[in-house]
Amino acid sequence: MTECTPAVSIVVCTRDRVSSLIARLPSIVDAASASSRDTEIIVVDNGSVDGTTKEVARRFPTVLLVHEGAPGISIARNTGVRAAKAPVILFTDDDVEVPLDWVNRLSAPLIAGAAEIVVGGISVDESLRRTWMSPWLLQNFAHYPEQQSVDPGVVGANFGALKTVLLEIPFDERLGAAPYQRHEDGFFGVQARERGFRIVGVAGDPVVHHFDPSRLQRSAIHALAARAGRGSGYIWYHWAYGVAPHLFVKSVVFRLTRIATLPWLRRHQSDRDLKLVAKIAFIDELRRIEGSPRNYPAPSVRLADPPSP
Template identity: 30%
Template sequence: MSVIVPTHNSAKTLGACLAAVHRLRHPVTEVIVVDDASTDDTRAVARRFPCRLLVTDRNAGPAAARNRGIRAATGDLLFFLDSDCAPEPDALGNALAVLREQPDVACVHGIYALEPLFDDGPVEAYRLTHGHHWRLRHVGRVRTTLFAICLIRREVFDTVGLFDEKLRASEDVEIGDRMGDRYGIVLTDTVVCRHDDDSRLGSLLAKQFRRSQMLIPVALAERGPAGIRANSAAGLLTAA
């Protein structure tokens, strides 16, 4: 069992993330932190914990960081965590239970808690409420992978390839699209993490606009009962 944490300029949250990793009730073989050329104190924070720290010379994006972690990992099961997420103590054990109970499933990902990792105000509260509930609506078998908190069999990458390093966003959704019908994917509310989300409206809107451009083709492909949709048509009209 290898834990992989890609990170960039996350000195604020990485300590809470790694502390939560070491509180997991299920044992792990190794914890790998891949620092994607941070310019803050991220590496100093990582060195306070018993983990393997890999450092890149230039910022190449989360896909490249995840790929480096995969290549370095020794486990047959890979537990991915974003560096702004702190898993609940039972998160890994619950994800593993899904794999054991459903042998055709190769990927299990979870949901955000309503409680933030750090309380930064009403914009973050809105964002977490939205993120929590749209994931909750889709609990069960899905066709989309979200790697903020995700347990996956290593063999998947041997079959479909690694993350597309040309993508700076939605690279986890794209690899789920490549998994197609070959591997079962489950979204479960038993795998939970506290998340530190955007707290400023301007940066939130800019990020969502960038990501939405990448998600349009995926949204078209994900039509159907197993597709994940974060917003309903009525919700989009209301927001407009």
């Protein structure tokens, strides 16, 4: 990497996961060094108290450290976007290992003008896969080894975009923090798609997701499904202007349906049970926010005069 203005910026956000970050950051540094394009690496420390700043500064002196005290992955990513000097920004997570050609491969369509947003494959590390995990559940841990080439969903562990797009469509800072701890990346893709930006899947070796094994515990998976439901409720209400009658009745019905399946008798929760957990959280969130002001203009207003990409 040189002192000139970089062609590519890499943004990694972290909060109190210094061990994971230190273990995975070398692969990002290697990919940046192997790139044919001048590349900077930005680590956004999202209020860590575990010594993240000290360790990154000591071990990786070429990495730019940016501090963001307000908690939330969307807030941290937006901070990273503002700090980035390059016109192309790539994102990955602090528990992800990237292949050596990652920077060149993921940035190529953006630099060539073939896309405004790119998404690469993500593979859950084999040591974290369990025989009882369904394909659907694996996807909830960001397991997408191969992305469709046209219009894939945006997944935060492996995607990139033009800085101009990221400034035009900042990550919704209500998502990515309690109580909406999921869907901030996918919702960015939804907004970009509506505005006509091209989202392209990039083939090649996926990045590898090394999440904390504690996330495989029953209670953690239950919480994962509930967070998905709450986030979906937020988007459905505020962006899609969804209206659902009889929310209380639906909440009761979904709860009774779940009880009838006797989920506590099984060692591992089924897809059906987890989807019911998400539905219950979705309905409960709609009940909580029903009648509150919407955070976005109505679809009819947005679509009547959409911004040009």
